[in-house]
Amino acid sequence: MYQNILIEKLDHFGRGLAHINNKVIFIKNALPEEIVDIKIIKETKKYAEAQVLKYHQLSSKRIKSPCPYFNQCGGCALMYYNYDDTINFKSTKVKELIAKNSIPYEKNIPVIQNPEPLYYRNKLSLKIISGKIGFYEEKSHHLIPIKECLIADKTINEFIQNYQLLNIKNGDITIRTNKNHEILLVINTKEENYNIDIAQLKAKIKLIGIVYNDKTIYGNNFYYERIGGFLFKISYNSFFQVNPYITEELFKLIKENITEESTVLDLYSGVGSLSIIASTKAQNVYSVEIIKNAILNGLINAKLNKKTNINFMLGDVSNIVNNLILKFDTVIVDPPRKGLDNTTIDYLLKTKPEKIIYISCDVNTLMRDLKTLLKEYNLTDYKILDMFSYTYHLESFVILNHKKG
Numbered sequence: 001m002y003q004n005i006l007i008e009k010l011d012h013f014g015r016g017l018a019h020i021n022n023k024v025i026f027i028k029n030a031l032p033e034e035i036v037d038i039k040i041i042k043e044t045k046k047y048a049e050a051q052v053l054k055y056h057q058l059s060s061k062r063i064k065s066p067c068p069y070f071n072q073c074g075g076c077a078l079m080y081y082n083y084d085d086t087i088n089f090k091s092t093k094v095k096e097l098i099a100k101n102s103i104p105y106e107k108n109i110p111v112i113q114n115p116e117p118l119y120y121r122n123k124l125s126l127k128i129i130s131g132k133i134g135f136y137e138e139k140s141h142h143l144i145p146i147k148e149c150l151i152a153d154k155t156i157n158e159f160i161q162n163y164q165l166l167n168i169k170n171g172d173i174t175i176r177t178n179k180n181h182e183i184l185l186v187i188n189t190k191e192e193n194y195n196i197d198i199a200q201l202k203a204k205i206k207l208i209g210i211v212y213n214d215k216t217i218y219g220n221n222f223y224y225e226r227i228g229g230f231l232f233k234i235s236y237n238s239f240f241q242v243n244p245y246i247t248e249e250l251f252k253l254i255k256e257n258i259t260e261e262s263t264v265l266d267l268y269s270g271v272g273s274l275s276i277i278a279s280t281k282a283q284n285v286y287s288v289e290i291i292k293n294a295i296l297n298g299l300i301n302a303k304l305n306k307k308t309n310i311n312f313m314l315g316d317v318s319n320i321v322n323n324l325i326l327k328f329d330t331v332i333v334d335p336p337r338k339g340l341d342n343t344t345i346d347y348l349l350k351t352k353p354e355k356i357i358y359i360s361c362d363v364n365t366l367m368r369d370l371k372t373l374l375k376e377y378n379l380t381d382y383k384i385l386d387m388f389s390y391t392y393h394l395e396s397f398v399i400l401n402h403k404k405g
Contacts, residue, residue, distance in 0.1 A: 029052055101370070184223045
């Protein structure tokens with residue numbers, strides 16, 4: 001045990017940071033200026049991880065978390081802060097990473113805040129172990145049973161109150177919902193014979209579909225969502241943004257940065273939502289996605305929104321870009337957390353589109369990719385979107401313009 005340790009700052013994962021004998025110590029649930037006693041739970045040559053045994057001095061910014069599972073499930077690392085303090089944390093995090101990676105950008109970085117920082121998520125993935133539902137404790141397979149998740153839509157929480165009607169002992173479940181409060185359940189389990197009380201579930205929630213081990217056993221395997229005046233069909237395994245409030249702000253940013261003369265390439269396009277927004281101004285949009293259901297959704301979504309200038313391509317981005325013949329002046333990229341692969345970066349550097357709109361859910365891989373792309377591009381705009389409130393995650397919206405000459 002180490003006593004009277006002063007927390008110096010927060011690291012980029014929302015953990016307290018201190019030094020003991022010139023070694024960095026990461027301490028969960030500890031805020032700057034707090035003085036604590038700690039116990040080391042993991043140690044390497046370069047750093048150690050610790051847990052708090054006792055608080056001698058608390059931060060004036062600490063609040064009592066409204067979530068009873070805070071510091072257990074590990075999902076909302078910033079739930080001991082007021083919302084404004086979480087925004088400051090994310091802003092500081094981006095500024096520090098820009099400086100650390102020597103990214104040339106001197107402008108202010110605005111944060112587009114979430115108008116509903118609680119009960120905002122339209123998708124939640126949970127575990128069912130021995131008939132109990134919840135999250136795994138951080139970095140373990142120990143289940144933390146829950147009755148409610150404060151960042152999940154209230155419709156999802158209504159289902160959690162009635163999950164026993166699934167009659168499942170062990171498995172994974174993803175709950176998806178929309179603004180119409182409809183529920184689509186996606187279940188994966190080794191229990192082949194299901195005994196779901198569908199009638200009772202329908203009496204409790206607006207159940208529109210159940211997908212059980214990739215088979216639709218009730219209703220539909222998709223749902224519809226309307227955001228910003230646009231209607232989208234979304235299959236059970238298709239990507240769609242988890243925060244409808246911030247997604248609408250994202251749509252506005254896309255529209256603001258597309259010109260009427262543009263020919264747009266949208267990579268990692270999901271169900272075609274950003275392609276559809278871009279198509280409202282661009283001459284033509286080409287949309288690339290690897291998931292077949294998402295492409296099928298995109299084709300339908302284009303029809304639903306009466307867009308005829310979108311071309312959809314099914315396949316892996318890294319394979320398709322090398323076979324493209326057309327020239328694009330604007331490229332939208334919204335990759336998974338791992339960021340862009342080398343083939344896609346090489347394509348961008350080779351073809352030199354005038355503008356790249358990079359949307360990122362992982363600021364670290366974004367910084368890695370920017371360092372390479374900035375060989376040919378200038379970073380002209382950076383905005384933070386609080387897509388994942390009360391977590392250390394954030395969405396970045398970046399504009400890159402090709403260097404002339």
